Amino acid sequence: MSQPLVVLVFSGKRKSGKDYVTDLLQKRFGEINCSIMRLSAPLKSQYAKDHNLDYEKLLDASDYKEKYRKDMIRWGEEQRLQDPGYFCRLTTSGEDSKKPVWIISDARRKPDIEYFKMNHSQVTRTIRVEAEDSIRIKRGFVFTEGVDDAESECGLDENINWDYIIDNNGDEEQLNKSLKPIIEYVENQLKS
Numbered sequence: 001m002s003q004p005l006v007v008l009v010f011s012g013k014r015k016s017g018k019d020y021v022t023d024l025l026q027k028r029f030g031e032i033n034c035s036i037m038r039l040s041a042p043l044k045s046q047y048a049k050d051h052n053l054d055y056e057k058l059l060d061a062s063d064y065k066e067k068y069r070k071d072m073i074r075w076g077e078e079q080r081l082q083d084p085g086y087f088c089r090l091t092t093s094g095e096d097s098k099k100p101v102w103i104i105s106d107a108r109r110k111p112d113i114e115y116f117k118m119n120h121s122q123v124t125r126t127i128r129v130e131a132e133d134s135i136r137i138k139r140g141f142v143f144t145e146g147v148d149d150a151e152s153e154c155g156l157d158e159n160i161n162w163d164y165i166i167d168n169n170g171d172e173e174q175l176n177k178s179l180k181p182i183i184e185y186v187e188n189q190l191k192s
């Protein structure tokens with residue numbers, strides 16, 4: 001397993017700006033140093049491998065994808081039940097994991113956070129991106145039953161002691177102020 005110098009684990013509601021903020025940080029640290037990894041990425045590729053399916057066809061909006069969608073979700077839950085760190089391990093086992101700064105852009109459940117705290121305890125920092133509902137709606141958020149009230153969207157809404165909270169309501173100065181301590185932490189780690 002690669003040993004990063006920093007692991008930044010991000011969470012936030014839909015359209016809070018996780019991708020926007022993590023892209024900003026990656027640019028700041030440089031792509032040579034920093035990789036963005038998505039825990040949701042290996043679900044389809046690993047499901048396709050395990051079931052001998054055509055991965056490309058699972059990505060597009062075909063009947064093929066619809067046919068396997070439910071089973072893929074069921075399979076993902078089954079893997080998580082057997083091994084809560086399954087997707088965290090898969091996500092961080094590729095070439096990108098050789099870079100010193102890892103940004104995990106989409107933690108959704110408590111075990112996601114526990115995995116990184118357990119395996120990279122000294123260097124993991126947890127970050128919540130926050131934006132008002134009205135701002136999220138302006139960015140295209142539409143409440144969807146079965147999605148926005150499911151564990152995958154609400155699992156980290158409460159009872160987490162975030163190391164950093166980012167105010168991403170559209171005020172650039174406020175955003176920069178929230179990012180400053182994170183940037184300082186990472187730059188210090190890179191110097192060490």
Ligand SMILES: Nc1ncnc2c1ncn2[C@@H]1O[C@H](COP(=O)(O)OP(=O)(O)OP(=O)(O)O)[C@@H](O)[C@H]1O
Nearest residue numbers: 012013014015016017018019020021139168170175
């Ligand atoms: N601070 C900001 N300034 C300007 N635009 C922003 C800002 N934050 C987010 N946005 C824009 O809002 C939209 C949603 O942001 P983004 O895709 O980063 O959210 P997300 O939390 O990753 O959403 P999802 O969970 O749905 O993937 C994007 O078009 C993004 O460019």
